[in-house]
Amino acid sequence: MTASKKEEPIIEVKHLSKQYNIGVDTTYKTLSESFTSAVKQPIKTLKDFRRQNETFWALKDVNFEVERGEVLGIIGRNGAGKSTLLKILSRITSPTQGEVRMRGRVGSLLEVGTGFHPELSGRENIYFNGSILGMKKKEIDEKFDEIVKFSGVEKFLDTPVKRYSSGMQVRLAFSVAANLDPEILVVDEVLAVGDAAFQEKCLGKMSEVVESGRTVLFVSHNMGAVQNLCQRCILLNEGHLITNGKTADVINYYLNTGLQVADKSIFKRDVSKKKLFFTDINLYNTKGEIRTKFTSDENILIAINYNLNVQLTGAQITFEIFDQNGICILSSTNFDSNIKMRTLSQKPGEYIATCPINVDFLRNGLYYITISSSVPNIEILDIVEFATRFEIESPLDITTLLGQSRKGVIFKNFVWQINQY
Ligand SMILES: Nc1ncnc2c1ncn2[C@@H]1O[C@H](COP(=O)(O)OP(=O)(O)OP(=O)(O)O)[C@@H](O)[C@H]1O
Ligand SMILES: [Mg+2]
Secondary structure, three states, X not given: OOOOOOOOOOEEEEEEEEEEEOOOOXXXXXXXXXHHXXXXXXXHHHHHHHHHOOEEEEEEEEEEEEOOOOEEEEEOOOOOOHHHHHHHHOOOOOOOEEEEEEOOOEEEEOOOOOOOOOOOEHHHHHHHHHHHOOOOHHHHHHHHHHHHHHHOXXXXXXXXXXXXXXXXXXXXXHHHHHHOOOOEEEEEOHHHOOOHHHHHXXXXXXXXXXXXXXXXXXXXXXXXXXXXXXXEEEEEEOOEEEEEEEHHHHHHHHHHOOOOOOXXXXXXXXXXXXXXXXXXXXXXXXXXXXXXXXXXXXXXXXXEEEEEOOOEEOOEEEEEEEOOOOOEEEEEEOOOOOHHHHXXXXXXXXXXXXXXXXXXXXXXXXXXXXXXXXXXXXXXXXXXXXXXXXXXXXXXXXXXXXXXXXXXXXXXXXXXXXXXX
C-alpha cells in the first residue's frame, strides 16, 4: 500500500431505491371503526383499498459517494426524496433495492420527533441517543452540560419529550446531534423550525462541525445556507439524482431549469397528519384573472388556499418571494398588518388568505413564491417551497427608462431634483 492511496469514501450509495405504498393510512383504527366507515362510505372505502396497493418509487437508482470531511448539500423540491434518502442513511428505514456503506458513526437530525423516545425525558433521551451513537456513559457525561446549554431546554430536562413543543424538540435534537461528536452529521431542514436566533446558532454550530473535519450531509431549501456550508451538492427530482457537482453549479441548474416549481401536483401530499395544509396558490391581476405574467406597474393579488384539520389559534401565514438566484427579496405575513391575527382562532375547514402587492420595485425576470405557516416559536404547520412562479415583463418604456443592466436586486423609480446654487 502506498501513502498516496486514496482513502475510501466515508459514504457509498449504490443503486439505491425506495418504494412506498401510496395512501396507506398508518393511524390506528379499531375494527369497528373501519367497518362503520366502510358501511357509511362503501365506494370511497373500496377506492381506498385499491389505492393501498399502488406503489411508487420515492428514490430510484441513486448513486453517489461522499469523501471524509466533505459537506454535501442535498436539494430538490418538496417530495423529491431528500428526507427518504437521509432516513435510509440514518437507518430509520431500509432501502427496497441497492446498498449503502457508511464508514463512521452517524448523528442525525431528521424530522421533528424522529430519534427521540416520546415517553422518555429530555435527559434520558440525551443518554439514549448517545448510546445509539456507541458512546460510553462517561463520554456522554462530559458532553451533557454543553448539550443542555446549547438547547436551552434546561427547565424541561425531566419532562417527557412528548410534552415538548416541536420547536423545543428540534432545539434538543440539534444539540444532541451536533454535540455528541458523530463522524457523520446528517441534518434535515433544521432551519425551518425555530426562531431566527436559533437558526443562526445552528448554522454557526454546523460550521464548527465542518471546520473540525466531520462529514456533513445537509438538506435544506435555504439556498443561501446551502451555498455557505456545502462545497458539493446533489439535486434530487422525483427520486432521481439529476446532478452532482459544485454547489453553485447545482443551485444554478436547479433554479434555472424550472425544476423547483411543479405544476399543481406540488400540493398532492400526504396531509392526513397536518393540522394546517396548503391546497393551492394563485396570482390574480386587477381584472380578477389568474395570471403568471405581469408588468411591474400592475398589482398582483396573491391568493393562498389552505385547510385546517383541527381548530387552531394564532396560525401565521407567510409568503416569501425569491428571485432567479434563490435570493429572498421579500417576505410578508398576515400578522404584519393586523395584530388581531395573532390570536385569531380558526375552526376546521377551508380558508383563503389574500394579499394584494404592488410590484413596481421588481426588475424583469422570473420570481418564485414559497408559502409557509406556523404558530410562531411553537410549531411549523406547513411549507410549500416554490409553490408558484411568476414573470415580470415590463413594457419597453419602463425597461428603457430604468435600464435592466444596472445593479441591484430590486429597482425603484425615485424622484430626483437638480438645483443650481
Ligand atoms: N412513509 C411513507 N409512505 C408513503 N409515502 C411516503 C412516505 N414517506 C414519504 N413518502 C413520499 O415519498 C416522496 C418523497 O418524500 P420525501 O419526504 O423524501 O421528500 P422530500 O424531498 O424530503 O420533501 P420535502 O422537501 O417536502 O421535505 C413523497 O412523495 C412523499 O409523499
Ligand atoms: Mg423532507
